[in-house]
Amino acid sequence: MTATMPERAPERTGPARTDGDVRRGELAAFLRSRRERITPEQVGLPRGARRRTPGLRREEVAHLSAVGVTWYTWLEQARDIKVSPQVLDAVARALQMDRAERGHLFALAGVTDPVRGSECTGVSPAMRQMLDRLTPFPAAVQNSRFDLLAYNSTYGRLLCDLDALPEEDRNCLWLAFTNEEWRASLVDLDKTLRVMAAKFRASMAGHVAEPPWKAMVARLEAASPEFREIWARQEVVRPVSQSKLFRQRDVGLLRLSSTNLYTGPSQGPKMITYTPDDEATREKLEQLQALTRAAG
Structure with missing residues (x-):
């Protein structure tokens, strides 16, 4: 068997x-x-x-x-x-x-850090060198609150003369609602303002109790009825790279594509770069760079 x-x-x-x-x-x-x-x-x-x-x-x-x-x-x-x-x-x-x-x-x-919004505002020498090397393409380092932490010479004259502003005013959202020269440079002003406010609200979701964020909202509400009206709509939108139109006072219309390069966790500090969409814009950026050098 x-x-x-x-x-x-x-x-x-x-x-x-x-x-x-x-x-x-x-x-x-x-x-x-x-x-x-x-x-x-x-x-x-x-x-x-x-x-x-x-x-x-x-x-x-x-x-x-x-x-x-x-x-x-x-x-x-x-x-x-x-x-x-x-x-x-x-x-x-x-x-x-x-x-x-x-x-x-x-x-x-799986918990949200209560001090996540306390971003490092320092910009390393290496990053500043990167910004300078990108010239004549405009580039800047911006945090999630729209504060401009650093920028190259082309960006410094893209929408207004940033160097002439006090440091506390170098914030893209603040300038979009309060600075006439900056506003004049935005071709589609109404849409831009709504999108920027919506992006700010989306970013603020993780920082609602933090004094710098609350202070920015209070400052804008006190300075701009337009901001108060838009802010009350409760709109939110995710940040995306896109093509933008700017009307630069010295060289005219610029067609630029923006790219966000995050330097840390998403929604934290990022490097924003603008590249030309056409040859005419490329030539105008070179003209802007030459004007900036002559003025310096």
């Missing part, structure tokens, strides 16, 4: 891991790695003779963050618990996370 092997019973498996499980596991591992790299001396704690844990203990992180030890332990155990932005902020500070690490922490937790 031929022996037959018994059929193998199917292997028992646990429940499939969900996206939430994976995210919590990554968050737990990330927190452990950050905790283990911080020495007690870095946070003003005594090392002690019997320390065997690399870096900080869980209870020390909980103490520094002013959260419960059990809660923080559950966080490192990838438990399914609710995490508030305020507590994550405290943990990030206790573990001395830099901007990249902090962003990663909040992304893994």
Whole structure:
């Protein structure tokens, strides 16, 4: 007789891991790695003779963050618990996370960073060099609040003389509603104003409680009835690259395509570049560059 092997019973498996499980596991591992790299001396704690844990203990992180030890332990155990932005902020500070690490922490937790809008306003020398090398194409670095952080010489004269303005007025939304020379340069003024206000409202969704954003809205509402009327419509739109028409006072009509190159997280600082749509515009940009050099 031929022996037959018994059929193998199917292997028992646990429940499939969900996206939430994976995210919590990554968050737990990330927190452990950050905790283990911080020495007690870095946070003003005594090392002690019997320390065997690399870096900080869980209870020390909980103490520094002013959260419960059990809660923080559950966080490192990838438990399914609710995490508030305020507590994550405290943990990030206790573990001395830099901007990249902090962003990663909040992304893994699926929580909006309460200080995400505090963008770095510095522009590196390398980026300034890039702006200059793009001349005669207009280019600028702008944050999500429409503040102009830096620009090249062509952009500086594209819509008005930016160098002649106080730094606090170098904001595209402010200029579009209050500066007559800037407004005269916008061929389709009404549409541009509505789109800019809608973009600003969309960006502000993550910054509604931040003083600089609220102050900008209050300043515009006080200065421009036109802004008040448009703002009350509650319109929002996502930022997109597009072709634009400008009427530059010295060289005439310019047809330009804008491109946004983000320097950090989306909706953060970005480099805006304008390239000519036709040869006539290219020649006019070169004329504008020559005029700018002559004036300088």
